[in-house]
Amino acid sequence: MTANIRDRVLVFAVLVTVALVLSAQGKAQAQGGTSAKPAAPSKEGNDKSSSQKTDANYEENDIDVNKPGGARGPKIPWVIVQMVNAKGANIGRATITALNTGGVEVKLDLSDLPPGEHALHFHQVPKCDPPDFKSAGAHFNPEKKQHGLENPKGPHAGDMENFSVGPDGITTATVNDPNVSLGGKNSLLAHGGTALVIHAKPDDMKTDPAGNSGDRIACGIVSH
Ligand SMILES: [Cu+2]
Numbered sequence: 001m002t003a004n005i006r007d008r009v010l011v012f013a014v015l016v017t018v019a020l021v022l023s024a025q026g027k028a029q030a031q032g033g034t035s036a037k038p039a040a041p042s043k044e045g046n047d048k049s050s051s052q053k054t055d056a057n058y059e060e061n062d063i064d065v066n067k068p069g070g071a072r073g074p075k076i077p078w079v080i081v082q083m084v085n086a087k088g089a090n091i092g093r094a095t096i097t098a099l100n101t102g103g104v105e106v107k108l109d110l111s112d113l114p115p116g117e118h119a120l121h122f123h124q125v126p127k128c129d130p131p132d133f134k135s136a137g138a139h140f141n142p143e144k145k146q147h148g149l150e151n152p153k154g155p156h157a158g159d160m161e162n163f164s165v166g167p168d169g170i171t172t173a174t175v176n177d178p179n180v181s182l183g184g185k186n187s188l189l190a191h192g193g194t195a196l197v198i199h200a201k202p203d204d205m206k207t208d209p210a211g212n213s214g215d216r217i218a219c220g221i222v223s224h
């Protein structure tokens with residue numbers, strides 16, 4: 001009988017120990033869960049730790065599509081520009097990427113444009129007030145040159161080749177500008193940024209100051 005009682009006590013003790021261990025684990029998990037759930041303290045903590053990261057801490061080519069102005073990696077900084085038309089309606093976007101060879105590539109993904117050839121420039125003021133977009137100022141020209149890729153006294157840093165829009169009003173054209181950067185010489189992002197402007201007509205590539213390219217029909221701010 002005593003052996004039987006001792007066995008029962010042993011079994012009871014083991015069960016209590018197991019129960020205590022399980023309950024301790026449960027509490028630990030519950031505490032972990034509740035400390036992760038409240039948005040305020042946990043998120044603040046995350047933001048602090050991420051804001052302490054400098055750009056130098058990111059690996060090369062580490063691109064975060066959720067970061068506005070997204071230039072993270074030291075080698076391929078890029079900026080997305082939302083373009084609006086004269087009515088102030090969004091017509092798509094331009095993606096500006098710094099090229100390893102210098103300069104930038106401008107990839108257009110736009111719709112609702114008049115078919116045909118159009119001028120494309122960087123203008124000096126990061127302000128796009130429809131309908132005329134005069135707020136964007138003159139062509140981006142930090143080197144004080146004249147307008148036009150074919151002008152012997154040119155070009156403005158913001159001058160580019162024309163691009164064309166299909167009969168459907170859509171363009172996916174890519175245009176390069178070898179004379180600007182996203183952080184180096186003639187940076188599009190310095191002094192608050194610049195504006196990317198599309199004109200009604202093509203650029204004649206030589207007439208100062210704007211290549212006879214007509215009205216400004218679309219505009220987007222280039223900034224961080
Ligand atoms: Cu222009």
Ligand SMILES: [Zn+2]
Nearest residue numbers: 139147156159
């Ligand atoms: Zn120009």
